[in-house]
Amino acid sequence: MSNPVFSNSDVFGEPRRTAARRGGVGTAPAPQQGYGQQAPQYGQAPQYGQYGQYGAAGAQAADAASLENMYNAPSATTADTKRLTYDDVIVKTGGLLAVLVVVAAATWYLAPGLWPVGMIVGLVLGLVNAFKRNPSPVLITLYAVAEGVFLGGISAAFASFYDGIVLQAVIATMATFAASLFLFRSGRVRVTPKFTRWLIIAMVGYLAFQLVNLVLVWTGVLGGAGMRGGVLGIVVGLVAVGLAAASLIVDFDSIKRGVEAGVPAKFAWSAAFGLTVTLVWLYLEFLRLLAIFQSND
Template sequence: MTNPVFSSSDVFGEPRRTGARQGSRPGGTTIAQPQYGAYGAGAAGTTGAQATDAASLDAMYQAPSATTADTKRLTYDDVIIKTGGLLALLIVVAAATWNFAPNLWPIGMIAGLVLGLVNAFKKKPSPALIIAYTVAEGVFLGGISIAFASIAVGSSGAPLSGIVLQAVVATLATFAAALFLFKSGKVRVTPKFTRWLLIAMVGYLVFSLVNVVLTWTGVLDGWGMRGGVIGIIVGLVAVGLAAASLIVDFDSIKRGVEQGVPAQFAWTAAFGLIVTLVWLYLEFLRLLAIFQSGD
């Protein structure tokens, strides 16, 4: 796994090769096996008990089949509804920050980082903390979008919203493409695929940290190593990594639904998707800013 939201989860992570016992569910919940008494023992052999059992069995047979909603298990609808709600909240907060308080983005960045780490490593999801993370990310994205747009527009007089709209459309298109590739089976999540993705993401993270240090210390100016042709190539690679991470996220959610994890983990799934979508949007925003700034 690559997304820490899913890889650190007991219910969305890869199946354990050791320690698994027959008759147990993910998360350590043991399935109780029915206990049967000896033939003819006690009152179970009486006519009245037999009639009661026959009536109960008939009622159970006639009853409609239990759905995942009845059993409180995770469904794709749960994930879609919660992800859509968090995305709507993110957009509303980002728009409000863009218009009224763009300078608050550093606060949103720090709060989002802290809340993101807390939520990523919690064993059970906290809807309140996940919503708080979404609000913080909305503040961060609203302000940082203006910063990137200002760099891209320069003195051309073009509207600031142009680059942001392009980044949003590109993010949604990539999300749809990744979902299509996953659903069609054209891209399969295999151990080799996840291992390659993990190595590539670690390399990208190291590169990004070195670039940030060099630019903040004044060794490099402007975009640092992210400028020019190299910056464009690195940006395209980063977009590809984020798209591949989305596919791995979809596979994790699929595994959770098939294993019948509790419905409350729809919050975890939605949070994980939001994390990847925010990363993807930022990569598109940076890439478009480099293109349009001519640096």
Template sequence: MSNPVFSNSAVFGEPRRGAGGATTAPGGPGQYGQAGQFGAQAADAASLQNMYNAPSASPVDTKRLTYTDVIMKTAGLFALLVVTAAVSWSLVDAMPALWIGGMIVGLVLGLVNAFKKNPSPLLITLYAAAQGLFLGGISAFFETQYGGIVAQAVLATLSVFAAALGLFSSGKVRVTPKFTRFLLVGMVGYLVFSLVNVVLTWTGVLDGWGLRSGWMGIAIGIFAVILATMSLMVDFDSIKRGVEQGVPAKFAWSAAFGLMVTLIWLYLEILRLLAIFRE
């Protein structure tokens, strides 16, 4: 006996034996060589033609990752971030601890989401909300010190994002192993420098921006912005490979989370660089 799936199929079904050993085609009455045969053949031909004419399964039909998924998830998360940032901005004087709590919660959730094998939409959404509280409070602080700086930082961040996307899409900048190694070495060096600078300022050895003061601070800030821009291009390349390889659609949340982390870092670096320029 053949596979029942094929046996019961109008296309692959086996002929049935009728009375006297005559063969009856599936899907229609009559004996082989008579009208039933031609009716069955016509039905089978029509079924095959319908299958051939049917559109190919799209990534949406097969639940694979698409660029649309990534765009929609990213836009939704950033919309939430903007809303919570506006709330934190308006309450920065009445509830100064709100943005500090957002910073701590955002850091914890960022680490949790970064090491999860499967994305959690809830945790990623909470991360976006917490980061919004943090960015709203710290942006309000910088705006009080340097009027108009937040609008400049937002515009610069969007401009850098658009430029990075344009360069990557055009193929003028490619993410090669050498590109990735340079980014990795640069980020490790920048992390070490930042930790040393934090220790020196917190212990009172240096004041103000610490090692970031003056032209050295400007040079370090520009270098950090370059690193964040390179990181954006690596993000674009990762998303591109994910779409081409047909990874599950649920990983659109991971892609959106990764873009958020890099863009938040880029915004903070630009905000700090502009403040050093103002000094």
């Protein structure tokens, strides 16, 4: 998968394999004595087991009552079985985004200069959470806090140069998320192995481009945003937004596979973390792209 949160998971995107099978072969019940047996002679008391055992009738009645109770009992829900549901993913994703937005707003007004700290801490926690086999709610929540510090500070910096850019980036991110979800749910875009391979290759190429551009800017070979400015910057920004949207669709497919496979409910934290990572990336790309458009006006 494109998102390391899902691609490194043992439960998302892969069919579950049963580790053990139920063993043991039951023995056939002993045949009951019935109408084919010889009747007792006159004056002789019937022996237990003849004409149907008295205890067998009681057992059959008890079994029938148990089956009736089982039939009338309510079906087990996902809450009872502790399996992943879409509601779990929605609630936890909403919670992480709420934490991120609150921390971002506080950072914007109180300490926007802390964004480099949030960026570094968020990167470290992002890598740790992405490669953990079992999700840690505490570390995932701390990641949301760190990203809130980063996004709050960097958004304040962009807003000081470009009016209304933050609101525009938020709306564009929400619209892209809704469009990606619609395309996935409607079946207009299907996640196939070919689609996934194409996305991985494209994302590796984009990452290589970003690293080269960063080195050229840091070494002074290129000024300003380097190759992320001007017409080329617009093209790269549009490609990056497209990659992030495609990554969202793959994330949706991974979550769908996890729900259908009945993975444990605790992996809702992994799904929420993966979606948050992609949404943060998408927001940053829109922020850069809108800044280029406004600087060219």
